Amino acid sequence: MNFTSEQRHDDGVLEREFTLGEIPGTLWMPGSASASAPVPLILMAHNNGLPKAEPRLVARARYTAACGYAVAAIDAPGGGDRPRSAADDKARADIRRAMQAGEPVDEIFESFVGPLVEKAVPEWQTTLDALLALPEIGGPVGYSGWTAVGIRLAAVEPRIAAAGLFAGGYVPRAQREEARQVTIPLLFLLQWDDEGNPRQRALDLFDAFGSKQKTLHANLGGHTGTPWFEMEDGDRFFGRHLK
Template identity: 75%
Template sequence: MHVTSEQRHDDGVVERELILGDIPGTLWTPASAEPVPLILMAHNNALPKCEPRLVARARHTAAAGYAVASIDAFGCGDRSRTEAQQLARAEFRRGMQAGPTDDVLESYTGPLVAGAVPDWRTTLDALLTLPEIGGPVGYSGWLALGIGLAAVEPRIAAAGFFAGGYVPRTQREAARQVTIPLLVLLQWDDAGNPRQRALDLFDAFGSTEKTLHANLGGHVGTPWFELEDGERFFDRHLRGSGPSLH
């Protein structure tokens, strides 16, 4: 793992650009002398790690006392793609514009998730060697990737998902294997993600502790207060703080 740049922000958060083999990543860490829990943060639909909404979430979460990491995994962001991947991406975009279907999703998103999961696990291996990161580990972001990662990665203790109805078949089947605490955010009027399919997927998760927050609005309309609620969720499960109501 090589650090290519480092910047300290006014709120004390340190932002470092990293290279792990051929995986570009960013790590945000708080101004803390003690090792802190780690949250892996992935943007929906393979957008880059530098996407402004993800960066804003990451910096806010780091300022709250977490190490936060994001990468451009296999086929994601600015990562170089093969000609076949470029063609598949173009077909996916055309298919989504015409109306998303399972066939469109399986042909592009399924292989994308399958390739990204090993990259995230490699990143996790490297980050957990850093003295400023003490675990445990959480995940926040893209639902399809989060299911694939949580189903095979025992080091992830809790996850926050942005719900989407169109999830590849393999991940829908794997949802029953996900048993960690979950906080799922659903945009009630998301035209690109059928609401009932998202609700059915929530029901399928094997977790005995899972919470669904539904808000009015379209795909990018998730209220900012959900970020603060998400941090309280991670405080409970990564720090063990906060009593339960009976």
């Protein structure tokens, strides 16, 4: 892991850019973190490979780090600062065209998001290995954000102890089946009027999770309208399971 820049914010959070092979990422650390007082880690991913620098993700990461966690985000393959293939660009263009025309988009999302999950999860595991080797980070580990990746990580990665998932991104059929294997504590956030995510599909997914501790929070509003107070509830959720 090669750290390329760092910035200390007014709230004491230290923001550090890093590269890990071809993977670019950002690590936010609370001012209290040290080798003698390591902090838990939360992996934070944005839906369907949006960049780690997306303002909503950065705001969530800064808030979460100020609450006493190390927070890491990486750019998914083909997203953010990473090179895109011609197939990536075509899939994104096809999605935009179909949505603007009011045409079905499930099969386009399936062909795009499914392979993206397959590529992204091993990179998150590689990143997790490197982060847990830092003396200021001691675990346990939580996950927050992109549901499709979160399901796969929770199913295959025993170091993930709890997850907060956003129901607003497309979840491939493979991950809907894998949800039954997920048994860690979950907080599932649903925007009731999300124009791009059928409500019943999200409710069916919540029902499918194998976790005995799972909580659904549903709020009125569209895709990007998740109330900020859910961040406070998320901190309480992770505090119960990571601290």
